Amino acid sequence: MCIRGLVVFLSLTACAAQADPLVFNSGNAQVTLLELYTSQGCSSCPPAERWLNELTDSGDLWTGIVPVALHVDYWDYLGWEDPFAIPENAQRQRSYAQHNRARTVYTPGMFVNGREWRGWIYRFRPRASGRAPGVLSARIENGQLQASFPADGAELELHVAVLGFDIATRVKHGENRKRTLQQEFVALAHSVHHSPNGRWSVPLPDTTQPAGRYGIALWVSAADNPMPLQATGGWLPQKDRIARR
Numbered sequence: 001m002c003i004r005g006l007v008v009f010l011s012l013t014a015c016a017a018q019a020d021p022l023v024f025n026s027g028n029a030q031v032t033l034l035e036l037y038t039s040q041g042c043s044s045c046p047p048a049e050r051w052l053n054e055l056t057d058s059g060d061l062w063t064g065i066v067p068v069a070l071h072v073d074y075w076d077y078l079g080w081e082d083p084f085a086i087p088e089n090a091q092r093q094r095s096y097a098q099h100n101r102a103r104t105v106y107t108p109g110m111f112v113n114g115r116e117w118r119g120w121i122y123r124f125r126p127r128a129s130g131r132a133p134g135v136l137s138a139r140i141e142n143g144q145l146q147a148s149f150p151a152d153g154a155e156l157e158l159h160v161a162v163l164g165f166d167i168a169t170r171v172k173h174g175e176n177r178k179r180t181l182q183q184e185f186v187a188l189a190h191s192v193h194h195s196p197n198g199r200w201s202v203p204l205p206d207t208t209q210p211a212g213r214y215g216i217a218l219w220v221s222a223a224d225n226p227m228p229l230q231a232t233g234g235w236l237p238q239k240d241r242i243a244r245r
Helices: 003-016 045-057 087-098
Strands: 022-025 032-038 065-071 109-112 137-141 144-148 156-165 167-170 180-183 186-195 199-203 213-222 228-236
Touching: 022 228, 032 045, 032 087, 032 228, 045 065, 045 180, 065 087, 065 156, 065 213, 065 228, 087 186, 156 199, 156 228, 186 199
Parallel strands: 032 065, 065 186
Antiparallel strands: 022 137, 032 109, 137 144, 144 199, 156 186, 156 213, 167 180, 213 228
């Protein structure tokens, strides 16, 4: 592990182990999970990312909408390997297509509560679903995450994503060569945990990726369906800003 990566890891660990626990609560109304499937090797993605970046200043960030940028690896062959891409992100996008939630797999691909959505092209904001699926609550203390959601007898999955913000990458090759990409809400680490009763006690996912600041996104879904039922999230405290890429 490089020294800079070690500093990032220790910084997040120290935040998670702080004396005062972090508490997150969705409320009963469904919080919108906004997923952007993107790639640094895709020349069509920067406009979608710029639109997404604006949500950092949204008044309902975390309480009404939880954005996540999931970088995929299927454009890496074009000449630039996206440092934030993992195969599981592409597989999740394919799972939406398999569940008839998208016509095909592409970038930039936007999903609102598990449904393909292109309103960002017209600078629309996603509408609230109007559903009230129940409360997703979570508590982080000493590096451990405890969460709960009404199971109603169904097996559930809890998704935990550590997000990176204020990330600037100078792309040297591929379709975006010579561009500096400013990216927010980047999923640096993403773990999935099953539960038969809607209760979890799991460690925070590790990341050594540097970012200016960090957040966390949590969402729950049925074990056999990627569509989110409820979401929540928030900022992770950090004393010192980490150097950008």
